Amino acid sequence: MLKENISLTQLEALLLNFLLGSAIVIGIGTDAKNDAWIAILIATLIGGGTILFYWFLMNRLPGKTLYELLEFCFGRKFAILLSHGYIVYFLYNSGRVIRDFGELMASALMPNTPIEIISLTICFVIGYILYLGLEVLARTSEIFTPYLFGFIFLLTIFLLVSGQIEMTRLLPVLGEGFKPILKSLFPGLLTFPFGELIVFTVIFLNVTDTKKGQKASLIGVGVASFLLIFSSILMIVTLGVDGILRSNFPLLSTAREVAIGNFIERIDAIVVFIMMLGILVKGSVFLYGALKGLEYIYKKPFRYFSIPFAMLVAFYSVLISVNFADHLQEGLKLVPYFLHLPFQFGIPAVMLVILLWKQRKGKKNKTGWNYGSNQKAKKNPGT
Amino acid sequence: MAPIRRLRKTRALKKIGEIKEGKEIVKQEPSNSLLSLKKTLSGAFGKSSDFRVIEGFINGRAGILFYLESMINPKQMIKTTSKLFASKKDAQPFNTLDEFRSFSREIFGGVRCKSLKDDESVSQAILNGSLVIVIEGLTEIVSFHMLNTEKRALAEPSTQTVIRGPKDSFIEAVSTNISLIRRRIKNPKLTFEKFTIGKDTQTSVFIGYMDGIVNEKVLKELKDRLNGIEVSAIFDSGNIEELITDKTFTFFPLALNTERPDSAAANIMDGKVAILVDGSPFALMVPAVFVNFFEISEDFYQPLYLGSFLRFIRYLSFMIALITPSVYVGVLTYHQELLPTSFLLSIIAQREGVPFPAVVEVLLMEITFEILREAGIRMPKAVGQMVSIVGALVIGQAAAEAGIISNIMIIIMAITAIANFVAPVYSFSSASRLIRFLLIISAAILGLYGVFLMLILMVAHLCSLRSFGIPYLSPLAPFILEDQKDVFIRFPYWAMNNRPKYLESEKAIKANPVASPSPPPMKGE
Amino acid sequence: MITLSYFLTFSSLWVLTALFDSALYHYSIWEGLKYLLFNEISMDMVYLISGLLIGLAFCIVTDIRLYRNKKKGNQAKGNKN
Incomplete structure (x- = not known):
């Protein structure tokens, strides 16, 4: 089977859409009130560190996915167990992402259409795209990314023109000190959206130029964070802190403030389109991560799994929680501690320790495994 | 003996x-x-x-x-x-x-x-x-x-007309077509190879390319595919097109067809391969990518800004032809709130007497228009006027006055139809013509969300297509910066010193970089 | 094989979701498992179930096709030998 290749631009586009994904739908860092943008700014630095950590981990054994790394560290049997854990984790996350979108559609654009239909249709599209392969996903996101910038630009212009923006809403900066920022940083911003980049560990090996890949992913994270900060500021100056806290989908509420003359009044559709793209990419990248895991466990090409497991995601995206409040509650209280932290940082950290230890032993013995990129990996910054 | x-x-x-x-x-x-x-x-x-x-x-x-x-x-x-x-x-x-x-x-x-x-x-x-x-x-x-070389005289192209540029077009005799290309490229490297295809018809098919420029992999693949054809009859390049393209079940043409020798010559110079079929006035150019169907040779004969502007118009009209009716259906069925109130009121007032939901109205008119269009092409020339009069009356006035459709619907349909005719290559307009119906139906079921979803599906499908191994959406995805000189805007002719990179031709450089023509200095400089 | 993975993942996700629900609403995991499927969390379960069944059908069809290909491949190999 030929290896699928994605270019650096495509990696950046994937990262950008992935990070914007559901983060832009439900808004992040809201705990920090009107300092949310500072919180995101700090989180960006951590996010950059996170992705470099994942790169460092993957560069230990280049050309292998997360699952093969697990096998190297823990042996095939234990690796299958852990991989199953990762698969479930990725599918669950994919389901959460789709649920976010379903709720958005139900409350914004299609109030009379059952959320099940929305989940099923978007999951079918995701399944089809993944059936066509990772390249197609990357190219699709590459095609649509310019529109994303265009629409955000358009939204800003419209908001400026309609005179809804009050810069004073940003004040006072750090009115309550650093405490709320820290509160929103851990575990909120750390695990969502930046920690979720763990799923890219199955994509890194497809990048054409692994050396430049690190730089490109840093750029991707940077641009995404810039857009997140930008949209966060946009929300604060348009809605004010109270408005954001009261609304389920702050960016959508922001868009609804647009009113120019009597003509351009409701541009919800545009905003929903921005969000839909992010959701689509994020959902599919998560699903792709799970599919690669299944490929590893069952040794069958991942395409065969794509449609059935997309349906599975649709099923659980609805059953995941009773209502939207429940959904958010789970996302704040349970998921970060029981799923995000162990799978994003716990297992990789253990893996890194084992890897370093094994490689050291291997070097002493000079036999057994061949660690191709030892010298290369040493030069990597930011570990 | x-x-x-x-x-x-x-x-x-x-x-x-x-x-x-x-x-x-x-x-x-x-x-x-x-x-x-x-x-x-x-x-x-x-x-x-x-x-x-x-x-x-x-x-x-x-x-x-x-x-x-x-x-x-x-x-x-x-x-x-x-x-x-x-x-x-x-x-x-x-x-x-x-x-x-x-x-x-x-x-x-x-x-x-x-x-x-x-x-x-x-x-x-x-x-x-x-x-x-x-x-x-x-x-x-x-x-x-001693073949009786009776043939049609060279005439103006009938489907790919230009305002400024050469006015000759290919004819049915393949030898004439070859000479038309050869007259434009006086270069011994220009090679024409003959294939005889069709078990019973023994049609001669020529492939023409620039030796040393063409992508050898594409050429070999093409030859393999041509040699692999086992049918009894070939009558037109359309037959060949369907037999050699990478994927048959797609709305998008994967080979460019042209009846203009100048555009065929230009494409050959870029590193493509021309396929000429005896008896067909249309030459096929492979590999073809999505953006090729928006480029015509006239872009380079006309002034710079106009050329770029017309490209933009072509992309715009492709989108208009594709989504206008479905957006109309989606907005009127599910998202009335997206329209400004006064506008919405006027539409509602117009639709007051219309007994159908928006989707039926749109489908009715689109199908009617397609029928008229087909009739317009097939009818004997003598009765041509009758069809146009009846069509204009039926679609234009009577239907609206009878309260079957609303006036706004006529505008929608007209803009869609006209935008559809902008496509420079006829076979490409069939894509937007057919996908339009899918979009209308999905808009009727899921509103604008359905339209978005279908568009994403369409783009994903486009991304998965390949024409002789070349990704169909290149140079947009995968994005190639160097090739953007000739996609949405066209650069000055003197700046186009590279061949399209996505074709991976053997010789990527067309000419040495040239500076823009500089006139003698102005007075006072 | 794919069908097996489908069921396995389905049940794992079921347990996970039920665990979260039971932790949030303070009931035992058995109740959580039961509520998830029979408590009408989803208003239009029909669509979801049909989606699941389509997925299952895909699995089974792919499995059968893979099995047949394998058999054919084996036969071809056997003939060669």
């Missing part, structure tokens, strides 16, 4: 053994093999009334002429045969093959001559419009190409 049939092979072989090239010829009267050849051919062509056999003496030797009357140029025929048979009885009969050759050179002059070895090639030569001469005692059967 040549072997005639497999049954008679042994005898025929003996004859060849007897008489070798350059050696003496012995026999005088018609032999068995000569007669048997006549019998075989008459058996094969016997029922056709235009098959002619002329027996006579050529320089004192018995000879037979075979030809198809309908295929041969009569003037040339009369001129040569009269000379052939006029050779005096007492003339020295030629004794060797070389003598016969010099004799025939005298009579036939520069006519293309071919010596044939077996039965199969004899009937093939007759079918291709050759005069076949068999002379008693000669080891060779000789054919002279």
Whole structure:
């Protein structure tokens, strides 16, 4: 089977859409009130560190996915167990992402259409795209990314023109000190959206130029964070802190403030389109991560799994929680501690320790495994 | 004498053994093999009334002429045969093959001559419009190409017209088409290779490319695919297109067709391969990518800004043709709140008397329009006016006045139809024409969300397509910065010194970088 | 094989979701498992179930096709030997 290749631009586009994904739908860092943008700014630095950590981990054994790394560290049997854990984790996350979108559609654009239909249709599209392969996903996101910038630009212009923006809403900066920022940083911003980049560990090996890949992913994270900060500021100056806290989908509420003359009044559709793209990419990248895991466990090409497991995601995206409040509650209280932290940082950290230890032993013995990129990996910054 | 049939092979072989090239010829009267050849051919062509056999003496030797009357140029025929048979009885009969050759050179002059070895090639030569001469005692059967080259005169292109630029177009005769391209590229590297495709029709198909520029991988792939074709009949380049493209089940054409020799030549210079089919005035260009269908050669003949602007218009109208009706359906069915109130009120007022939901209204009108369009193409020219009058009246006024559709619907349909006609390549407009219906249906079910979803599906499908291994959406995805000179805007002609990178041609540089033309300095500088 | 993975993942996700629900609403995991499927969390379960069944059908069809290909491949190999 030929290896699928994605270019650096495509990696950046994937990262950008992935990070914007559901983060832009439900808004992040809201705990920090009107300092949310500072919180995101700090989180960006951590996010950059996170992705470099994942790169460092993957560069230990280049050309292998997360699952093969697990096998190297823990042996095939234990690796299958852990991989199953990762698969479930990725599918669950994919389901959460789709649920976010379903709720958005139900409350914004299609109030009379059952959320099940929305989940099923978007999951079918995701399944089809993944059936066509990772390249197609990357190219699709590459095609649509310019529109994303265009629409955000358009939204800003419209908001400026309609005179809804009050810069004073940003004040006072750090009115309550650093405490709320820290509160929103851990575990909120750390695990969502930046920690979720763990799923890219199955994509890194497809990048054409692994050396430049690190730089490109840093750029991707940077641009995404810039857009997140930008949209966060946009929300604060348009809605004010109270408005954001009261609304389920702050960016959508922001868009609804647009009113120019009597003509351009409701541009919800545009905003929903921005969000839909992010959701689509994020959902599919998560699903792709799970599919690669299944490929590893069952040794069958991942395409065969794509449609059935997309349906599975649709099923659980609805059953995941009773209502939207429940959904958010789970996302704040349970998921970060029981799923995000162990799978994003716990297992990789253990893996890194084992890897370093094994490689050291291997070097002493000079036999057994061949660690191709030892010298290369040493030069990597930011570990 | 040549072997005639497999049954008679042994005898025929003996004859060849007897008489070798350059050696003496012995026999005088018609032999068995000569007669048997006549019998075989008459058996094969016997029922056709235009098959002619002329027996006579050529320089004192018995000879037979075979030809198809309908295929041969009569003037040339009369001129040569009269000379052939006029050779005096007492003339020295030629004794060797070389003598016969010099004799025939005298009579036939520069006519293309071919010596044939077996039965199969004899009937093939007759079918291709050759005069076949068999002379008693000669080891060779000789054919002279005298095809009746009756053809249509060069005319203006009928589907891909331009305002400024060359006005000639390809015609049905492939030899003329090749010469039209050759006249534009006077370069020995321009190569035309012949393939004979179609088990029963034996259609000649030519591929033309610039040797040393074309992507060898694409060329090899194309040759393999052409050689792999096993059908009985080929009539047009459309047949070939469907047989060689990467994917049949798609709305998008994966090979560019053109009837303009200048655009074919320009594409060949870029590193593409042209496929010319005998009998078809459309040449195929492969590999073709999505953006090629928005480029026409005229972009480069017209002023810079206009060229770029027209490109933009073409992309815009593709989108308009694609999504206008479905957005109308989606907004009117699910998202009335997206419209400004006053506008919404006026639409609602217009639709007051309309008994159908928006989707039925749109489908009704779109189908009606498609019918009218098809009628407009197929109808005899004499009744043409009637259709347009009825169409305009029915669609335009009567339907709206009768309250079947709203006025806004007519505007929507008109803009869609006109935007659809902008597509420079007709086969590409079929994509937006068909996908439009899918979009309308999904908009009726899921509103604007359905439209978005279908668009994403469409883009994903486009991303997965390939034309001879080249990604269909390149240079957009995968994004190639260098190729953006000729996508949404066109750069000045002097700046276009690279061939498209996505074609991966052997020679990527077209010319050395040239500076913009600089006039002498202005006064006061 | 794919069908097996489908069921396995389905049940794992079921357990996970039920665990979260039971932690949030303070009931035992068995109740959580039961509620998830029979408590009409989803109003239009029909669509979801049909989606699941389509997925299952895909699995089974792919499995059968893979099995047949394998058999054919084996036969071809056997003939060669």
